[in-house]
Amino acid sequence: MHQWMRKSGTIVNHFKSLLLVTNNLSSWRSYSFVKRSQFAASFAHNLPVADRDFINSSTHFCPRRFESVKSEKIANNVDDNQALELPEGKVKFTPKLRFISETADERECCYRVLDENGNRISSSNYVEVSKEVAIKMYTDMVTLQTMDTIFYEAQRQGRISFYVTAAGEEAINIASAAALKIDDIVFPQYREAGVLLWRGFTIQEFANQCFSNKADYGKGRQMPIHYGSNKHNYVTVASTVATQLPQAVGAAYSLKMEKQDACAIAYVGDGGTSEGDFHAALNFAAVTEAPVIFFCRNNGWAISTPTSDQFRSDGVVVKGRAYGVRSIRVDGNDALAVYSAVHAARDMAIREQRPILIEALTYRVGHHSTSDDSTKYRPVKEIEWWKMEQDPVTRFRNWMENNSWWSDKAESEARNSARKQILHAIQEAEKVDKPPVADIFTDVYDSPPSHLCEQEKLLREAIKRHPQDYPSDVPL
Amino acid sequence: MLGILRQKVGAGSSSAMILGQSMQRIRPTTSALRAFSSSAKEMTVRDALNSALDEEMSADPKVFLMGEEVGEYQGAYKISKGLLDKYGPDRVLDTPITEAGFTGIGVGAAYYGLKPVVEFMTFNFSMQAIDHIINSAAKSNYMSAGQINVPIVFRGPNGAAAGVGAQHSQCYAAWYAAVPGLKVLSPYSSEDARGLLKAAIRDPDPVVFLENELLYGESFPVSAEVLDSSFCLPIGKAKIEKEGKDVTITAFSKMVGYALQAAEILAKEGISAEVINLRSIRPLDRNTINASVRKTNRLVTVEEGFPQHGVGAEICTSVVEDSFGYLDAPVERIAGADVPMPYAANLERLAVPQVEDIVRAAKRACYRSASLAASA
Known part of the structure; x- marks a missing residue:
């Protein structure tokens, strides 16, 4: 977030009011909770009238819903003497010769709400649908x-x-x-x-x-x-x-x-x-x-x-x-x-x-x-x-x-x-008729250049001279 | 023979990134200068491009520039100097090094309605992104039947520079000019650079804009009209740089300067050459070329690219189709040698057209020396 703010001042102003802090998960949770009615209202605004009720009545945004794994925030509690300072942050040193495994211990889980029979899994958190x-x-x-x-x-x-x-x-x-x-x-x-x-x-x-x-x-x-x-x-x-x-x-x-x-x-x-x-x-x-x-x-x-x-x-x-x-x-x-x-x-x-x-x-x-x-x-x-x-x-x-x-x-x-x-x-x-001859030439450019106008003219003249050789399913 | 001066230009602290940035100085063509306004004001091609970008970005908030090193570094060749400070990082975007990435992103932004100017550090690198230029940018308007137009400019130095070898010395004019849906422009002078870049940015279609590294530092006289922010040149129109009556020489980019020098030498020998600066490779100004050939009855085409299926081949065909009966001599085609560019300076010089090649070809066309066919 920091880097983006540095780079794009104008956009930041727009989002400053919306976006509070995303640096730790607890404030993120409270944020999504507090703002949910406002968000739901803006969402509902774009739906047909008949669809709006479901937002107001039944949508409940579970506070834990958007949690992402913690490790994606790189820990910043590195001892300054034991770390490399790089443009994208500090990197800790380790005395261990250790390669990162090509696979995680477990495969990444797959999020599911309905089981194979269409029954909702009771512990699932999800966005309700009207x-x-x-x-x-x-x-x-x-x-x-x-x-x-x-x-x-x-x-x-x-x-x-x-x-x-x-x-x-x-x-x-x-x-x-x-x-x-x-x-x-x-x-x-x-x-x-x-x-x-x-x-x-x-x-x-x-x-x-x-x-x-x-x-x-x-x-x-x-x-x-x-x-x-x-x-x-x-x-x-x-x-x-x-x-x-x-x-x-x-x-x-x-x-x-x-x-x-x-x-x-x-x-x-x-x-x-x-x-x-x-x-x-x-x-x-x-x-x-x-x-x-x-x-x-x-x-x-x-x-x-x-x-x-x-x-x-x-x-x-x-x-x-x-x-x-x-x-x-x-x-x-x-x-x-x-x-x-x-x-x-x-x-x-x-x-x-x-x-x-x-x-x-x-x-x-x-x-x-x-x-x-x-x-x-x-x-x-x-x-x-x-x-x-x-x-x-x-x-x-x-x-x-x-x-x-x-x-x-x-x-x-x-x-x-x-x-x-x-x-x-x-x-x-x-x-319905098939596309006419003119459609071969249009839209190559925003407006047809002279050489394409010329080609179209030549084609039409050829058709005029040899109508019997010309396929009947292409409207002139 | 040209008094070519090779001079390394300081590329700053990260010079390793810019392959052999160098400048080749060509003796100013004094006769060409007279064709411009009498105003003493001069401008380099670099400043012409920079001011054109600046003015178009200022006039239209939808215009933005992206590419490698265009922001903090001010462009590998300093074409975007000062633009980051003026327009900020939203509109002057330094990108990661993936041509296919930022070209695709530019095309997507253009789909949505922005007007991106994508800088390739050199057009040699555009091959990494050619799928987006040809399959996405050039064809989308047609495939969507006009629902998606792609107002985008791909620009950067094209063609042989000096001493950068086979993979960084290639002319892409014929490549891109073969594709319907693209417009391909190639400026020579500062007037061209300003007028054509502005036209390219304002154009609703995708434009490939082929600059030349060796011309960036060249100064050309510019009139008050050219300096006006409303100045713009028409796409698809060539410019007769020098009128003549004995032989037509077509050229684009750096070769226009060579053609003008050749014309000067020819004039001393009593041959009046008409030099056409193509400016637009696609659409090609067939009318101007054919009108000139109908007047001079002789044609020499000049380009730095490879000969086979090149720009010269297309011009030759156009003249054979439209003005065959007017030709008094076989068409002479001057092009780069049909080999990958050698690095060694002596061989490199032999692999690209030189002024004396143009002079000799013009003389052959005018039967002032033995033709190649006759000597074979």
């Missing part, structure tokens, strides 16, 4: 599942060229999105369509993109599932792996400079953490004290590469500390745990102006994409176990039913409605 929000979370998970099934089939039928499902990761998608606010900027990898769904992107909009018709916001320029929407603060999906991570730090830095009450969140898979961009992003985020959440979906497989071939560390969560980034490991198939972790991470990222790393443990139940058959490299039994025993949607549904918030009737209604909407959207998307 009935209204829970129902939206569940129905969105159902919609995402249904959309994945139908779009996947559409690809198999040759109606679209490519698709990627989020099967097994519905809780990660929807619960993380639910814990954010619309002002937070999302930098997706490609398996996070649910985040966009939560934010209000319609089924028709999904279908328009996958069928690359002229209503697609990307004007048919990218493969299916490369969604993007400015109004939903969802940055267009890039096919490159992990480039979104430093970009998210840059966007977070912008939010910081403009003193916005928002953060950036970047999603990445376990494979993406091996890219240099992951390491650059964590380091830069720590150094620039940017309000950004790195959300790693550790689903066990990077196409055919298992995590055992991807890294030899205790997963991803432990990499945070190496860069000075606070981190947590969470059960990615437990929607309440994901919701609570992201909720807390967002709060810390913005209030303390710091990056947070979340590793969600899950399993890629589907194939990597429609170009992949994962049964060639992993046992079907393993897939089935995760699909049947660990399904995040069923687990959340059980919890909903325990609360009497969901029923068989609601279930069949939700599934039927989703199915109808999606089939209709596909039919509509197929009827």
Whole structure:
């Protein structure tokens, strides 16, 4: 904190009033307690009216909730004669020849609220979710599942060229999105369509993109599932792996400079953490004290590469500390745990102006994409176990039913409605014209340069001269 | 032959960090001076870049500078001198040494609406970050169908300096100019440096801005108009530095100075050369080039980069496509040797174009000496 204050006087003034002391945990605890009503009120302000009640009535912020392990504050009680003075603090000497172990004694624990049957673990601390929000979370998970099934089939039928499902990761998608606010900027990898769904992107909009018709916001320029929407603060999906991570730090830095009450969140898979961009992003985020959440979906497989071939560390969560980034490991198939972790991470990222790393443990139940058959490299039994025993949607549904918030009737209604909407959207998307000729040339630059205008003119003249050779499915 | 003076410039206490920072002084081209205003005011390219940055940062709070050593150290080549004091560490950011990191961060900041100026200590280091420059910055506006524009400037010294070997002596003009979505500018004089950098910062698209280490310390006359804070040059327009009627010489960056010196020598031999300072490599000012060739009927292209698929190759194609019938001689292409840059000074000199190479090429084009084809 000290260094940041030194570096950025203007931003400090803004946060001085919000941020008291974070040097010891006891004052942090009391702070989160005292300020909770104020925070809850500001959170509620951004929700639809129907959602606000849950904040006022039922959210209880457990004071121990955001505790992080003590060792992250480097002890300062070093004897001056026995220490090295370095720019980043003192380092104690030791007479022992001792190497730091490559592994901790125990693997980092995984935070969970719901057990496999959807029963809440009684000692768990978590951020409560209102009935209204829970129902939206569940129905969105159902919609995402249904959309994945139908779009996947559409690809198999040759109606679209490519698709990627989020099967097994519905809780990660929807619960993380639910814990954010619309002002937070999302930098997706490609398996996070649910985040966009939560934010209000319609089924028709999904279908328009996958069928690359002229209503697609990307004007048919990218493969299916490369969604993007400015109004939903969802940055267009890039096919490159992990480039979104430093970009998210840059966007977070912008939010910081403009003193916005928002953060950036970047999603990445376990494979993406091996890219240099992951390491650059964590380091830069720590150094620039940017309000950004790195959300790693550790689903066990990077196409055919298992995590055992991807890294030899205790997963991803432990990499945070190496860069000075606070981190947590969470059960990615437990929607309440994901919701609570992201909720807390967002709060810390913005209030303390710091990056947070979340590793969600899950399993890629589907194939990597429609170009992949994962049964060639992993046992079907393993897939089935995760699909049947660990399904995040069923687990959340059980919890909903325990609360009497969901029923068989609601279930069949939700599934039927989703199915109808999606089939209709596909039919509509197929009827819409494909992008016109002009869309080849626009948006290369902010305004078209003369050589592209010239090319367009030449193309149109060629079409005029040889109309019979020109494909009929491209509107002029 | 040029009276090249190699002079080590004190790089301060951490000189180890800056590889062979050095200066090469080229004899001032007195004929070129007359083309500028009669005002006696002179300015170095370094000061031109510094003042352009300063004025744009002052005019627009969204503009910020980031890179290695740009703050406390004032820039490896002192281009950002005084900016940290003036604008503070939020807007003049010293970064860790990861080009892919700070370039990606710059692109993300631009996605959100800031206008980052990313300094590469040299463009050689931009290769670490080329994925972000090409895949992220150049393509995002198109891939998002105009939802995400990327107003960012990547700037720093480009091309051969002196005595820094193969990995630090490369021209990236042709590399970046091959990419739709990028604009590529390369200033020669102080007027260029000020006008083009301001244009780059104000532009809504990503701009690669290729400076030259050896020009930073060069002084050029500047008019009152150039010094005005509203001064800006159009992107995509070349400048005719010297009018002529016998042969067209195209060049950019340091090679403009060489071309002007060659023109002076040629003038003594009765050849009137027209020297075009390209300024903008992408978009390329094909109209100015072709109009000149239609007048002189001869063309010599000059660049320091590698010959194959280079800027000269593109200019040649443009002239063959648009003005073939006007050509009275084969196009002459002067480029760096097709080898990694050797370190030894004698070999290095042979690997980059020299004034006499340009003179010889122009004479061949004007049939004042045996052509290469004829002697082969």
